[in-house]
Amino acid sequence: MSTKNKAKDIEDEVIQDTAEKTQVEQKETESVEEKDELTLAQEAVAVEKDKFLRLFAEFENYKKRTSKERIELFKTAGQEVLQALLPVLDDFDRAGKEIEKSEDEALKQGITLIQNKLTDILKSKGLEQVEVNTADVFDADIHEAITQIPAPSDDLKGKIIDVVEKGYKLGDKIIRYPKVVTGN
Numbered sequence: 001m002s003t004k005n006k007a008k009d010i011e012d013e014v015i016q017d018t019a020e021k022t023q024v025e026q027k028e029t030e031s032v033e034e035k036d037e038l039t040l041a042q043e044a045v046a047v048e049k050d051k052f053l054r055l056f057a058e059f060e061n062y063k064k065r066t067s068k069e070r071i072e073l074f075k076t077a078g079q080e081v082l083q084a085l086l087p088v089l090d091d092f093d094r095a096g097k098e099i100e101k102s103e104d105e106a107l108k109q110g111i112t113l114i115q116n117k118l119t120d121i122l123k124s125k126g127l128e129q130v131e132v133n134t135a136d137v138f139d140a141d142i143h144e145a146i147t148q149i150p151a152p153s154d155d156l157k158g159k160i161i162d163v164v165e166k167g168y169k170l171g172d173k174i175i176r177y178p179k180v181v182t183g184n
Helices: 003-075 079-099 105-124
Strands: 127-130 144-149 160-165 167-170 173-176 179-183
């Protein structure tokens, strides 16, 4: 073989090696670019997934909050009407005490029947009387003290001596505090 042929073969080998190296480098660059694109895409998906989860949790909290508000609204929807009827209930209590002095049994039965019917209707709507007895300890969260008088005995100091007006609650919420007289 001539030196020209050898030189050409060497040149061809160098060109071929260079071409192979270039192809390998291109493949590596492409795979690095693909990995970078894949990593970027995965990061973007993670960010979007986080946004979605936060939005979903926020929506669930909103649903729970509005559901609780709706239930609370239904429980106390008739509060104003019931509060307006409380003086009527008080009047029936006073009338019942005065009618007991009367001799007319039909009148007593009629008033008692109407009073019981009104009381039952109000109870069915969730109205309950706040239980207060004399000699109970005064609690400012539950009772409304309208006056203080000297306690008839030492054991009644700071306790309820008389109940002037009954208190009522609707569900767990007190809508009218019992008015009491306390001993000091």
